[in-house]
Amino acid sequence: MAKKNAFYAQSGGVTAVINASACGLIETARKHKDKIGKVYAGRNGIIGALTEDLIDTSKESASAIAALRHTPSGAFGSCRFKLKSLTENLAQYERLIEVFKAHNIGYFFYNGGGDSADTCLKVSQLADKMGYPIQAIHVPKTVDNDLPITDCCPGFGSVAKYIAVSTREASFDVASMAKTSTKVFVLEVMGRHAGWIAAAGGLASDEKCEIPIVILFPEVAFDKKKFLAKVDSMVKKHGYCSVVVSEGVKGEDGKFLADQGLKDAFGHSQLGGAAPVVANMIKDALGYKFHWAVADYLQRAARHIASKTDVDQAYALGKAAVELAIKGNNAVMPTVDRLSDKPYKWKIGVAQLKNVANVEKMMPRNFISPDGFGITDKCRTYLTPLIKGEDYPPYKDGLPQYVRMKNVAVAKKLKEFKL
Secondary structure (H helix, E strand, O other), X not given: OOOEEEEEEEOOOOOOOHHHHHHHHHHHHHHOOOOEEEEEEEOOXXXXXXXXXXXXXXHOOXXXXXXXXXXXXXXXXXXXXXXXXXXXXXXXXXXXXXXXXXXXXXXXXXXXXXXXXXXXXXXXXXXXXXXOOOXXXXXXXXXXXXXXXXXXXXXXXXXXXXXXXXXXXXXXXXXXXXXXXXXXXXXXXXXXOOOHHHHHHHHHOEOOEOOOEEEEOOOOOEOHHHHHHHHHHHHHHHOOEEEEEEOXXXXXXXXXXXXXXXXXXXXXXXXXXXXXXXXXXXXXXXXXXXXXXXXXXHHHHOHHHOEHHHXXXXXXXXXXXXXXXXXXXXXXXXXXXXXXXXXXXXXEEEEEHHHOOOOOOOOOHHHEOOOOOOEOHHHHHHXXXXXXXXXXXXXXXXXXXXXXXXXXXXXOOOOOOOO
16 A cells, blocks of 8 residues: 655644654654655644645755754644534535645544544544545644543643743742732633633642642632632731732633633634732732733743653654554544653553543632632642743843744645635
8 A cells, every 4th residue: 555645733832842742753754664654734824624735844954844843833823713514614624635635644543632633533533434535533632631531731830830930920920029019919820711821820839838829729719718718818927918810710600801802713712911900909909019920932932940750742643643553543643651750651542532622621629729729739749740840942142042834735626715
């Protein structure tokens, strides 16, 4: 059987380590030239497949591909675009097959989160439903850490490290100014439905460095009275307080505190603004001077402070995706399986995409303190290994040196397709 080419694409919000997965995947594919021809990357995700806008990664040097391991963001461009069902938009699937046939593509690797897993599952069904053989492998990625089955998701460990470090550093700042100035610092972090990133703020405080921190999780309905009482007690006891609030926190009425009434391309509420809402509550009710910040893109782009555990896992999952494909697998996702906490050990496992797509993994209640404003020892045990280790990029003149791909386009063979 003639060897087939592979299609790789990045989807959704990018991370500090998604390119490490791309590195692992492309380097591994190059080692299996007897099974896989060229690796074509989709320019801007799945849109690159639909519009036949493909990038020939074989035009990149080995050193450039290796440098992806320490480069943040999406080297080939990402997108927020979800394929509709086969019955809703047959034309999109017919177009995918047309492009795959034209470029001899038999492997489909999609690097993303929950919505991307759903897209990958739909593509995997092309063989049965439309008679085109394609092996679709999902490569997990999401800072939200909300994919099921896998112990953790690439991208999360580095965001967690950034938030833990930032919370500790900002808290030192507030503590030094609290006598005559700011007494409360509010940091807003990502997390639409799951509070994993917010929980990482709790790591800033430990036995050797106690910090008064209040965490607001999406999993716990926001109780204004209880929250204000908690902040007030913290300030009175310690002189200051830091608040880590997830963008997805909801009131008891089920509405997002940060809902602006806008939607993103996936139809999700466009969030952002929980920090000023919470900060103004504190000012109005308690009168404390405050500062607030939104971590936003900074938390997911911070490759300079990435977790080594996260980088290693991201690379390993990209490598595993290729190994699964050449063994004949389809509609699967490589996973991180935790073997032990102390010492932390893990291995690569595998999950069926039908069990991953459209399923969100929330924070277990026993990871959240009884009062709903902190993390438990069980949560700390889970989180701590994921932020461990440093994997600094190379620096020059004080700045990290990141690679930019040539992203040479593959010659088009088909007519234009409108999305």
